[in-house]
Amino acid sequence: MRPRVWAPAAHDVELDLPDTHRREPLHRTQHGWWEADLDLPEGTRYGYAVDGAPPHPDPRAEHLPDGVHAAAAAFDATTFPWTDQDWPGRDVRGGVLYELHVGTFTPEGTLDAATTHLGELVALGVDVVELLPVAPFNGAHGWGYDGVSLYAVHEPYGGPRALQRFVDAAHRHGLAVCLDVVHNHLGPSGNYLAPFGPYLTPAHQTPWGSAVNLDQDGAHEVRRWVVDSALRWFRDFHVDALRLDAVHALVDGSARHLLGQLSDEVAALAGSLGRPLSLVAESDLNDPVAVLPTVDGGWGMTAQWADDVHHAVHALVTGERHGYYVDFGSPEVLRTAFTQVFVHAGSWSTFRGRPWGTPVPPGTDGHRFVVFASNHDQVGNRALGDRPAARLDDGALAAEAALVLLSPFTPMLFMGEEWGARTPWLFFTDHPEPDLAEAVRSGRRGEFGDHGWVELYGGDVVAPDPQDPATFAASVLDRAERDENRSARLLDWYRDLVALRRAIPDLASGDLGATDVHFEPDVDVEAGGSGPETSPGRDGARGWRGWLVVERGPARVVVNLADEPRRVPLRAVGPLTVRAAWSDVELEHPGDDEGPTHAVVPGRSVVVLA
Structure with a gap:
């Protein structure tokens, strides 16, 4: 390792070698850099003393084996025997x-x-x-x-x-x-x-x-x-x-x-x-x-x-x-987040006490x-x-x-x-x-x-x-x-x-335009329903019936946070089958050749249809 450090205002800089109790002067080069005409073997402890002050670790130290207050050690990252020559790399977008x-x-x-x-x-x-x-x-x-x-x-x-x-x-x-x-x-x-x-x-x-x-x-x-x-x-x-x-x-x-x-x-x-x-x-x-x-x-x-x-x-x-x-906390806000990313995109942020954010341009890849x-x-x-x-x-x-x-x-x-x-x-x-x-x-x-x-x-x-x-x-x-x-x-x-995400393109897609969140207000009538002020479950938000459907193209992720079963309309086009379910779910079909119209989902459960 060739000692080299940036110290633009220094009058002199010395290389401190604590193992041998000696110092070597560095000479100034261009743009405030100082260098020494020697090479340090790997593991050699060293520091830099500026204008006679006590030595400190290198700002670009690659190894601090004795802690942040002690001398650095010379290190050569290029000598590692890599075995990943065939590794093609991986973009983070869309991965888990x-x-x-x-x-x-x-x-x-x-x-x-x-x-x-x-x-x-x-x-x-x-x-x-x-x-x-x-x-x-x-x-x-x-x-x-x-x-x-x-x-x-x-x-x-x-x-x-x-x-x-x-x-x-x-x-x-x-x-x-x-x-x-x-x-x-x-x-x-x-x-x-x-x-x-x-x-x-x-x-x-x-x-x-x-x-x-x-x-x-x-x-x-x-x-x-x-x-x-x-x-x-x-x-x-x-x-x-x-x-x-x-x-x-x-x-x-x-x-x-x-x-x-x-x-x-x-x-x-x-x-x-x-x-x-x-x-x-x-x-x-x-x-x-x-x-x-x-x-x-x-x-x-x-x-x-x-x-x-x-x-x-x-x-x-x-x-x-x-x-x-x-x-946050309502299904309406979840829909905004799943279709527009930022809930605050120029709107008022109560926590910050001011308007916040900028909208995401249409067509932006959700995987970003x-x-x-x-x-x-x-x-x-x-x-x-x-x-x-x-x-x-x-x-x-x-x-x-x-x-x-x-x-x-x-x-x-x-x-x-x-x-x-x-x-x-x-x-x-x-x-x-x-x-x-x-x-x-x-x-x-x-x-x-x-x-x-x-x-x-x-x-x-x-x-x-x-x-x-x-x-x-x-x-x-x-x-x-x-x-x-x-x-x-x-x-x-x-x-x-994770396996479903990999296997089904609709569930892996980053297309925000092909995503929606469907839910209904709590307006009594259906199984377990009561008035609009009734909570859908022990932890859920008020003002809705506790279920929602995340639509990912034709695929459906049906969530029921209510304590009771819910009969959920699917708004589906074409056939759907259960690909994963936390609890047993019942699908209602209008006929042999058409997709299901409703899913009866147990309380505190979720089902994936595709």
Whole structure:
């Protein structure tokens, strides 16, 4: 490895070699870069001292074996013996994604341990494994969003070689790998960028403080620092996709947005490598600019997360209306989400207290939007980290799964969801600094008043201490649950739904124009019906009869959240057969040659017809 670092304002920079207790001067080259005329063997510990200050890790360190406060180690990613030469790659659009956190996916909490479970994901029907951030952070345990190095891998997970082994093994199993990366901020402990250059700027502020410098003096090299890190994961670690965290916090007033630059460079690399490479943006803006082509002024992302779809499904099935669910929960809102993606597309957002969002252009491929019933945010940011399985009966869980997996979007599952895991997934940290630990505790407590958790759980709710080791331990998946009868049944259901999505083009389609949601108001008469103010079931929304039909071309996903059976009109053209049913269902046919007109669906159940 040839030592090289960007420090544009420095008067002198030295290479610090702690193992030999010596320093070597670097010489200035162009554009603020400094270099040394020597090569470091792999594993050599090193750091850089700017203007006589103590040494700090390389801002582009590829290996931090001794933690974020210690010297980096020289690392050559190109020496790994890859076996995936025949891997054709996989675009994320339309696939089934599976989000997992390395530290809690197995008791060992390592990438190598996670590799032993890849066969389970293949059996489930997963196409893409999405890893929560693996960037190094201080301490052993955390979500990963406090990382301080864009180029390295958290050592407790196994370090960079373990990530290469994981990707290589995933490709052998036919699985693509998506890596969650954080470019919008750095963690509070171990961030030593300031002595080197203007990586951050006070000209813009984010929820985490000063923004990454994308449009001020020195921004050209900061942008290269970000883009080069992304290209490296694709090129040297063979990952297939990157999920970009909270891109709305990438404040960029440049003529060309950082994401547009990144998209174009990734597209060029994909052409060079001969395989698809995907970028998936998490954005709170409800703005299709993320997926519009760069030639049209968009950011060129392959896909983006669509939280409104999650909110529409979750609020409908659970009946929750607190916090940001306040505008969600009706079948009308679900129809809007399934046909237009964004529920707030210029309309008033009660939670935000202002109009929000921009409509998705007609004809946009639904596969450009990643949707889910659970993810790390929607579970982990609840006060008690409780999953839907902790509050819903199995029939409602089955309905939730069908709504997501058979939607016109790109579905994603959260680890353990497929068997109805009841282990919580809590917010946990491992900051060794007492002041920082207390700041995290206080900040976490302060968040709950803004999201309606007291309303949901009651006034005596106490969120677990994120610094308590028991909080982390409680979040580790318990695979013994898979052997329980209820879990095994739910796992089979998920497998069946994924198989149907693969087998039936109508259920796999991303055509929003061929999707509709049919339901009827609660107007008494039919079986179990009463007045318009009657709830359809223990958790459902008021004002409707508890059933709805998601129409996917001629296919039908019929959901009944009422406690009682419902006789549901199908509005079908042509014959339909039951392809999957959570409970026994009866189809009513008008004649031998015509399709069914109604389905009699038991309470708390779902049926798929195609």
